[in-house]
Amino acid sequence: MSLDVAAIRADFPILERRIGDHRLVYLDSASSAQKPQVVLDAMDRLYATSYANVHRGVYAIAEEATAEFEAARAKVARFVGAPEAREVVFTRNATEAINLVAHTWARANLGAGDVVVLSHLEHHANVVPWHQLAAERGIELRWIPLTDDHRLDLTGLDALLDGAALLSVTAMSNVTGTIVDVPALAAAAHAAGARVLVDACQSVAQVPVDVTAWDADFVAFSSHKIYGPAGIGALWARAELLEAMPPFLGGGEMIRDVTTEGFTTNDIPWKFEAGTPAIAEAVGMGAAVDYLTAIGMDAVRAHERDLTAYALAALRDRFGDRLRIFGPPDADDRGGVVSFLFDDIHAHDVSQVVDEVGVCVRAGHHCAKPLMRILGVPATSRASFGVYNDRDDVDVLVEALGRAEAFFAL
Amino acid sequence: MTGLQDLYREIILDHYRAPRNRGELPVPPAHKVEGFNPLCGDEVVLYLEVEGGVVTDVRTGGQGCSISQASTSMMSAAVKGKSVDDARTLIRAFKALMSIHESKLEGAEGTDTTEADLAGVRLGDLEALQGVVKFPVRIKCATLAWNVLAQGLDESA
Numbered sequence: 237m238s239l240d241v242a243a244i245r246a247d248f249p250i251l252e253r254r255i256g257d258h259r260l261v262y263l264d265s266a267s268s269a270q271k272p273q274v275v276l277d278a279m280d281r282l283y284a285t286s287y288a289n290v291h292r293g294v295y296a297i298a299e300e301a302t303a304e305f306e307a308a309r310a311k312v313a314r315f316v317g318a319p320e321a322r323e324v325v326f327t328r329n330a331t332e333a334i335n336l337v338a339h340t341w342a343r344a345n346l347g348a349g350d351v352v353v354l355s356h357l358e359h360h361a362n363v364v365p366w367h368q369l370a371a372e373r374g375i376e377l378r379w380i381p382l383t384d385d386h387r388l389d390l391t392g393l394d395a396l397l398d399g400a401a402l403l404s405v406t407a408m409s410n411v412t413g414t415i416v417d418v419p420a421l422a423a424a425a426h427a428a429g430a431r432v433l434v435d436a437c438q439s440v441a442q443v444p445v446d447v448t449a450w451d452a453d454f455v456a457f458s459s460h461k462i463y464g465p466a467g468i469g470a471l472w473a474r475a476e477l478l479e480a481m482p483p484f485l486g487g488g489e490m491i492r493d494v495t496t497e498g499f500t501t502n503d504i505p506w507k508f509e510a511g512t513p514a515i516a517e518a519v520g521m522g523a524a525v526d527y528l529t530a531i532g533m534d535a536v537r538a539h540e541r542d543l544t545a546y547a548l549a550a551l552r553d554r555f556g557d558r559l560r561i562f563g564p565p566d567a568d569d570r571g572g573v574v575s576f577l578f579d580d581i582h583a584h585d586v587s588q589v590v591d592e593v594g595v596c597v598r599a600g601h602h603c604a605k606p607l608m609r610i611l612g613v614p615a616t617s618r619a620s621f622g623v624y625n626d627r628d629d630v631d632v633l634v635e636a637l638g639r640a641e642a643f644f645a646l
Numbered sequence: 647m648t649g650l651q652d653l654y655r656e657i658i659l660d661h662y663r664a665p666r667n668r669g670e671l672p673v674p675p676a677h678k679v680e681g682f683n684p685l686c687g688d689e690v691v692l693y694l695e696v697e698g699g700v701v702t703d704v705r706t707g708g709q710g711c712s713i714s715q716a717s718t719s720m721m722s723a724a725v726k727g728k729s730v731d732d733a734r735t736l737i738r739a740f741k742a743l744m745s746i747h748e749s750k751l752e753g754a755e756g757t758d759t760t761e762a763d764l765a766g767v768r769l770g771d772l773e774a775l776q777g778v779v780k781f782p783v784r785i786k787c788a789t790l791a792w793n794v795l796a797q798g799l800d801e802s803a
């Protein structure tokens with residue numbers, strides 16, 4: 237099954253943009269994906285016809301806005317295989333979703349000496365909240381190391397999980413593209429008595445995600461990576477965990493009752509949604525989920541795999557050993573993210589030169605500095621693929637990289 | 647292409663490919679300072695020997711993008727043998743060169759006293775780095791070496 241990329245491209249107005257004389261070749265979807273017209277329309281329509289605060293008014297448009305907001309929650313829940321919509325908490329992004337778990341579940345359950353297991357692939361969003369907790373509570377952090385081809389090295393997993401309270405890992409690296417075997421990890425963690433948090437920020441955009449099949453306890457992701465608006469994301473968690481967790485931020489919406497003496501909390505998920513939420517953004521996220529569902533996540537995965545395999549081969553053919561490519565060599569083991577580095581050209585210089593011909597690739601540490609240290613590099617360039625990219629885009633990238641190499645040749 | 651050629655002037659690429667004053671100096675008498683650009687991982691290491699108010703020797707190390715490393719090399723060539731006062735003046739002149747665009751971006755008022763103070767300061771080859779101001783995210787790459795130098799001069803004082 238292959239995607240009709242020409243038709244998909246027509247759905248994304250920004251792709252009509254030109255950079256100087258060049259068409260826009262957007263290869264940074266792993267950072268943030270572009271938005272199809274249906275997402276923009278869904279948000280505009282809400283603002284133009286049914287906008288009001290949610291869960292407050294009894295008048296018609298307030299009812300409509302609330303219904304749309306909650307319908308978006310149900311769509312997001314279905315999209316990730318959540319058993320119930322009330323298990324989906326809207327947050328600002330994946331970062332806030334992970335912090336929510338660190339601030340509520342972890343602070344209620346973890347103390348000095350308790351162990352949280354992470355991996356060397358993690359984004360700072362799944363590192364810093366645990367460092368903060370370690371500084372505050374004296375929890376111990378353990379790290380799953382990597383194999384030479386940048387997959388998780390599971391040989392010492394049982395020892396790492398021994399006595400652990402939480403395993404918190406990414407389902408797909410935003411640097412190496414490595415796809416992690418979440419069900420196997422979750423089974424091992426549960427057998428050791430640990431809870432499982434999955435950072436699905438990259439994988440929701442790339443592979444079919446089913447939180448039930450994963451058998452995870454918490455799953456965090458962002459709307460802006462799945463072609464929805466920025467400013468909204470979600471935490472999925474098992475209902476019984478959410479019920480038992482203390483609230484996160486305090487304020488309106490999250491309460492049942494407030495007196496001068498204290499407060500009681502609302503039902504889940506609203507218990508975790510203090511204050512007026514990003515209403516139009518939620519609706520936009522729902523539209524993005526509809527868009528991806530219509531394409532089909534199996535087809536998206538096949539497309540990403542195909543482009544990744546094509547890019548890996550094209551880069552190897554053209555540049556051979558002069559270009560270091562990070563991550564597993566086989567596209568079956570990775571999502572549509574390719575990080576690379578010329579021996580003696582800095583990633584920033586590469587990005588700058590390819591930008592001249594309209595090619596957008598990221599350069600830097602990709603918010604994964606522990607991983608950069610292990611790769612032994614200060615920064616990489618990264619091309620990542622969305623549903624609107626095709627082999628032509630990869631060809632343009634390879635040409636542009638050839639130009640960068642010539643430009644900086646000694 | 648004009649944009650790129652503004653950024654990567656030939657003289658900059660020359661310093662990048664063949665950096666001047668690479669190496670180390672014994673500490674002490676030299677003073678060692680380091681600086682990082684957390685955004686892109688640029689790293690500059692500077693060994694400064696200051697005697698009788700004069701920068702008698704400079705060596706540099708580190709790694710990073712062409713702009714950060716060329717700027718380091720050009721800085722080392724510019725301050726070697728200069729008096730500490732002249733080196734400080736150069737730092738201010740270079741920062742002023744880099745802030746033209748920044749201050750416009752931030753809508754800051756005027757360019758205060760530096761312009762007048764610095765009239766007559768000869769930046770020479772360093773002016774080649776002026777193209778960087780058109781690429782705001784790269785300004786930090788260009789100024790890193792100069793911040794490290796400023797710190798080094800303060801610490802050797």
Ligand SMILES: Cc1ncc(COP(=O)(O)O)c(C=O)c1O
Binds near residue numbers: 435
């Ligand atoms: C793997 C991974 N986790 C977490 C995040 C953080 O996402 P956000 O910035 O949307 O919170 C990202 C985004 O780059 C990511 O790639």
